[in-house]
Amino acid sequence: MAATQQAPYVVPGSRAHSDGAFVPVQTRSERPTSYDPADFDAPSGREVNWKHTPIARLAALWTAHDDTRGVGVSIEGADSIAVGGLGVGDWPRGDVFTPEDLPAALAWTRTQTALHLRVPQDAAVDEPVVVTLTGAGAERVAYQHIVVEAMPHSKATVILAHELSAQYAQNVEVVVRDGAALTVVTVQQWEDDAVHAASHQARVDRDGYLRHIVVSFGGGVVRVNPSIELAGPGSSAEVYGLAYADAGQHLESQVYVHHKGPHTRGDVLYKGALQGEGARTVWIGDVLIGPDAVGTDSYEANRNLVLTEGARADSVPNLEIETGDIVGAGHASATGRFDDEQLFYLQARGIPEDEARRLVVLGFLSEIVQKIGVPALEQELIAEIETELATTGERGTTA
Template sequence: MTATTQAPVTAPDSRAPGSTPHTDGAWSVIPVQTRSERPTSFDPEDFGAPTGREVNWKHTPVDRVVALFADEPTEDGDDLAIAYGVDAVADHLVESTGHDAAVRGEHFRPEDLPSAIAWKRCANALHLRLAADEELAEPLNVDLVGRGAERHGNAHIIVEALPNSRGTVVLHHSGSAQYAQNVEIIVRDGAALTVISVQRWDDDAVHAASHQARVDRDATLRHIVVSFGGGVVRVNPSVELAGPGARGELYGLSYADAGQHLESQVYLHHKGPDTTGDVLYKGALQGAGAHSVWIGDVLIGPDAAGTDSYEANRNLVLTEGARADSIPNLEIETGDIRGAGHASATGRFDDEQLFYLQARGIAEDEARRLVVLGFLAEIVQKIGVPSLEEELFVAIEAELAQEAAR
């Protein structure tokens, strides 16, 4: 790869009319209608500052993330906003210096302004690699601790699984910062990789992350987003099932409290034949101003014969004043598939479940607790890391206790 790959790049020639830049640097006011036609560029000037009217920003409180729209050096330097705990993964770190370093940009293409700025301002990447045929006995844990809400930072992280490797990588986010983050994931032939991104930020943190993954022949990616903390957290995973027999499992868990905005825009592209996709995001919300956003886009391309894909989003609204936006979309460009579908549901407690539990002598508060735990447990139990699963159950209990004390 050479430095020339940093020049503005657009989506394939199937771009929609109006997806080319204006001379003023902004994309055309004619909206891109489908997820597959969204333009990309490494140059921040090709993206106008979001106004909240754009299709990919209209559900986001742009006034709360405006600090991530500034394409300028940060006062303290991008590397000082976040403290990276990588000692435990040192054996798997690969040097990645400069924008033209090997692997960087092999698949990743910025799709919005914060992502393009993060690419430009972060000269070096944090690159984790699983060796060919390696099987990890324990997860690789990376701690990312914000050093203060007044600090602004950018990052590019690469997670690469070489052929036939097996392992789990966990990104733990805590503290506070104004943080734009790119995560590039490459799962090579026959590998099985799990990437878990856990957001337990302080209440004043702002985190905008673009996760882009490519899954090659007979490889599997399990990608899990867990968002419990932060003022505004926007983690958008995009997964391309490129090789024959590739599999993508995309799961998400969120618990939005008063004033929190937790968002995920999910894109699953079935590109190769005989690929399989499973998308399930679940969220709970409580408190005034709690807001969650899930947008799920699935594209089954013209060469993706034999595809089997399903996506779903379920939300449980626990109090008045909370809001969940849920938008599934499905594009199919071939008729030769095994199956495809999507579903979305948002509601309050199931009165029948509560009645069933109370009829057996369980108090109402305890019955509500059991319903919430049962609702979210499906995602927690998919994580496959016992210590993290236990941590999340404790966090759910703490959220429920907080609401009960109000």
């Protein structure tokens, strides 16, 4: 009797190699996309985009029924922009966004009406538009799709503020039309039992500018992944992030900047601080300079400050260049403890050690806060950093 040959196990998200073997998709641009959740397997933790994530703590997002009451929405400053709703198939929903994983596909299909914020053409909105997203409890599972659209030559700042608790899968679709300048700030100040998996996808058209900032303090597991396509000639993006992880917290961002048009510019800087047993941050930065992106200037960096034993920071920068005609491209990553020279300098001038450490951490993280450009929010976040520094690192759970 002939022996039966068993087909090899295929890791989700892998592709066939020329010799018939399956290898994981490593290149960021090659990841599969689909609007249909059935096209994605539930993450196992083997996939390249999930291998650093605590899968079990996110499982409710792809196993529970949707709950439209799970996250409430309120908007401050709505009078200065157009606010509406978009069903599946209503333009510009989907103009930029294509789900790359199961939570994003579920958020797409289970959001019957997406929130649409449109900044009118040529409008200069001075005061920030603040969208407060309030969780109704950790037992609630919620899905949401948000579209932020800056019409040509407009200027505005949109803040997404997250509070209380929920199990929340979120899509944020950002469209920056020709000559527009848009700042999008997402602030995660959840309770310790919250779970937040967000996919932000943006496109910047000719001479457009996007400043995208992720600030994560609260939440048990927070995963905010921004993907930005610099499509138009002369488009640019500044992509910043700040994470402060306490005991048991997992704060993650996977950043992707695709230089597609000529003469584009990208600057990525994420910083993290960690304290307490089991505190963890994950940053993965991917930059792709496409074959038509001549004259590109791009740089990405991640810096992490580990404040106590038992904390862990993962940092993975990646850079792909498909044209030789660029201005410059580079990446950097550094993770370490306090700079002894800085501490010695401060202590030598009579500053006690605890105060010296506080000043070092505050100075380290304030660089990101000061890029927001909204004084009231900057003051609030500095106060939050001060509060974090005053704790012992015991906040949070590992459950």
